[in-house]
């Protein structure tokens with residue numbers, strides 16, 4: 001088990017500290033790190049928002065959230081008392097920097113410690129908050145600013161936000177979150193690729209038939225529907241999480257794990273992506289929206305019914321066929337899919353290798369299936385390698401596909417920390433390796449913008465799919481046309 005090295009003394013100010021993300025993810029993550037002794041005793045967590053709220057009222061909200069989002073055995077009165085000592089709430093309107101008096105007062109005299117500003121608000125506020133931090137004299141020497149995703153809604157708005165924040169903060173203290181980069185299994189992809197000599201010689205067009213990346217959710221859009229209806233799955237999931245996964249699978253080996261070494265390699269992949277535009281959008285993309293259905297035997301409503309409006313074409317599902325124009329991957333499709341209200345919460349990366357060139361087992365009732373390396377990101381994180389094996393027995397020569405299956409939980413026997421636990425500690429330590437650099441975010445938006453424009457020009461239909469399935473039939477046809485099938489179909 002990795003040791004929990006305490007971080008340096010810090011103050012963490014969360015703009016949007018009473019919002020869903022803070023209560024559901026950030027504060028439980030900090031509670032865990034506190035529990036494991038990683039937070040110095042006098043480090044503070046200062047939440048802020050427009051709402052008038054006493055510290056006591058805020059503590060009540062946080063306690064209720066922790067009780068809800070932590071496992072029963074994880075929440076203890078003693079640990080809560082310790083954690084609550086750190087928590088403060090002050091009112092401040094991001095759009096009115098003159099309302100920040102209480103925040104100023106709390107921070108005054110504390111500029112000798114690491115100071116982190118976490119912007120867990122709409123990205124439209126990032127510029128005003130950065131400017132307010134400057135005008136209130138809160139940008140201390142050892143400062144970092146964290147930008148929650150999404151950074152903008154397209155390339156132009158991402159550039160504008162990056163310019164606004166960049167006016168007051170240099171790039172090396174800006175931490176753009178993509179929480180998938182903090183997932184243990186995503187980091188393990190680096191270990192699998194670059195700490196084993198087995199895979200690298202095979203990791204190319206000469207041996208790989210295709211790659212699939214699936215991030216499936218069984219949940220619907222829930223409380224965030226108004227936000228979501230302006231965004232859709234392409235912007236919410238593909239622009240960031242799936243493209244980051246794609247980059248980690250496809251990039252060249254970096255010389256080391258230095259933040260810029262890894263980010264430079266990811267950038268080369270983003271630059272090599274073949275654009276999907278009006279001419280190719282119909283053959284290379286599928287967008288869908290969930291209808292009513294059933295998940296785990298329970299009926300679920302359709303998206304439009306949840307929205308209470310029947311003319312939205314916002315996609316809740318996307319599948320793409322992505323091509324990378326470089327020597328390593330020329331001719332190897334990367335199929336990406338992500339959606340809400342699918343059959344189960346399931347994320348995986350599948351690397352399917354090429355068929356053997358000639359089978360010497362014509363009598364086998366199983367044909368020789370290609371080997372598949374599957375990285376399960378969630379749930380039951382692990383790695384699976386399918387191989388063909390001889391069926392035991394004295395007569396004939398029958399083959400059977402078998403799996404070498406590694407479950408991380410069984411092997412390591414530890415709780416898998418939530419991505420935000422790792423990411424928050426990395427911010428305080430000042431290590432930006434697991435965060436997105438400005439050019440990565442902007443390059444990803446540029447590529448996504450072309451698809452959105454293409455959908456518009458080509459009048460791409462929004463395919464319906466019943467909740468509780470693996471998405472629209474068109475997503476299966478996307479692979480079927482190439483003689484392939486998605487990994488998980490049961």
Ligand SMILES: NC(=O)C1=CN([C@@H]2O[C@H](COP(=O)(O)OP(=O)(O)OC[C@H]3O[C@@H](n4cnc5c(N)ncnc54)[C@H](OP(=O)(O)O)[C@@H]3O)[C@@H](O)[C@H]2O)C=CC1
Pocket residue numbers: 015016017018019020021022048049050051092093094095120121122123125148149150
């Ligand atoms: N929730 C999630 O699971 C995820 C969210 N995100 C992103 O994180 C951001 C926050 O999301 P989420 O927590 O769900 O949103 P919420 O609407 O739940 O919270 C938004 C927070 O912003 C504060 N806020 C709004 N306007 C202002 C203002 N003018 N000045 C100061 N504070 C303000 C609100 O407090 P008050 O009303 O008191 O002002 C509230 O605490 C969004 O950009 C979202 O896309 C990203 C990944 C996952």
Ligand SMILES: O=C1O[C@H](COP(=O)(O)O)[C@@H](O)[C@H](O)[C@H]1O
Pocket residue numbers: 217236237
């Ligand atoms: O960023 C987001 O991610 C979540 C899915 O995250 P996961 O860690 O549970 O896989 C998604 O539900 C949300 O819509 C999106 O904004």
